[in-house]
Amino acid sequence: MPVDWAVFAIDIKRFSVYVGVNGYLCPDHSGAPASLMSDIEQQSLRYFIQRGCDPQWQDFLYAMSEELSEQLSLPELRGFFYAVGARMAAAAPVAAGSSLAELELAFNDWLAQRDWGFVRIHDRQSALELTHACAPLRAAFGERGMAAAGAIIEGLYSTWLTQVGVDDKLALRQIGEAEGPADVLKFRLAHQSLFA
Numbered sequence: 474m475p476v477d478w479a480v481f482a483i484d485i486k487r488f489s490v491y492v493g494v495n496g497y498l499c500p501d502h503s504g505a506p507a508s509l510m511s512d513i514e515q516q517s518l519r520y521f522i523q524r525g526c527d528p529q530w531q532d533f534l535y536a537m538s539e540e541l542s543e544q545l546s547l548p549e550l551r552g553f554f555y556a557v558g559a560r561m562a563a564a565a566p567v568a569a570g571s572s573l574a575e576l577e578l579a580f581n582d583w584l585a586q587r588d589w590g591f592v593r594i595h596d597r598q599s600a601l602e603l604t605h606a607c608a609p610l611r612a613a614f615g616e617r618g619m620a621a622a623g624a625i626i627e628g629l630y631s632t633w634l635t636q637v638g639v640d641d642k643l644a645l646r647q648i649g650e651a652e653g654p655a656d657v658l659k660f661r662l663a664h665q666s667l668f669a
Contacts, residue, residue, distance in 0.1 A: 531612060538618035550621040558628025562636070569637035573601070576637065580630070590655075592630075600663035603630055603645070606655040623647045623658045630660060644668055 541550055567579040577594045584591055590607030610622040624647065631645040639662070646668050648659045661667075 534613040535615045535618070538614035538622075542617055542621075547620060551624040554621050554624035555628035555631075558625040558630075559632040560628075561625075562629045562632035566636050567633050580633065597661075600661050600667070603660040603662065605630075605658045605660070608656060608658070611651070611656055619651055619656070623651060626658055627660060634662065 541553065545553065565583060567576075567583060570576050570579060573594050573596060577592060580592050580594075583589075589609065590605055592603055592605045595602045595604070605626050608626060610625065611619055614622045627645060627647050634643075634645060635641075642664055643662055644665045645660050645662045648661050651658050
């Protein structure tokens with residue numbers, strides 16, 4: 474049975490926090506924005522996302538991120554993280570499928586096996602928008618590391634898209650910073666001229 478990635482639910486005893494990729498929904502399913510979520514709901518969601526990094530690696534990854542941040546400029550650090558994501562994708566190619574839905578499913582299968590959150594892919598006419606949520610990046614690299622850590626996901630998706638035959642005149646770029654308690658990251662695949 475295919476997974477419906479439109480909504481990611483985490484049951485917390487007697488209530489659920491529903492995370493929709495277009496925003497966060499309150500437990501009453503009203504569709505109210507995240508700002509209306511209670512502090513406990515946001516903290517609960519953050520708690521479960523933080524659990525995405527194995528404690529045996531958390532201190533090491535955090536210390537490594539801090540050291541890299543001291544030794545490298547932000548563009549260099551983003552380049553390093555991008556290369557890590559590209560290497561991860563090269564080691565685990567995904568099948569292209571015959572539709573965006575099948576590509577999204579292939580991406581999400583890989584992500585789910587590693588507890589790396591989920592992605593939604595939307596066709597926006599002149600571009601594709603990839604929205605990724607719940608990656609364990611903040612848990613692994615800390616607050617300071619978040620400035621560059623999205624480049625791991627960017628390198629991952631860029632390499633997979635190249636593997637499945639995306640035109641080399643197109644580029645994937647992260648748009649903005651991580652947002653909300655689920656650290657939603659947005660990426661745009663578009664002609665390179667749109668990023669100049």
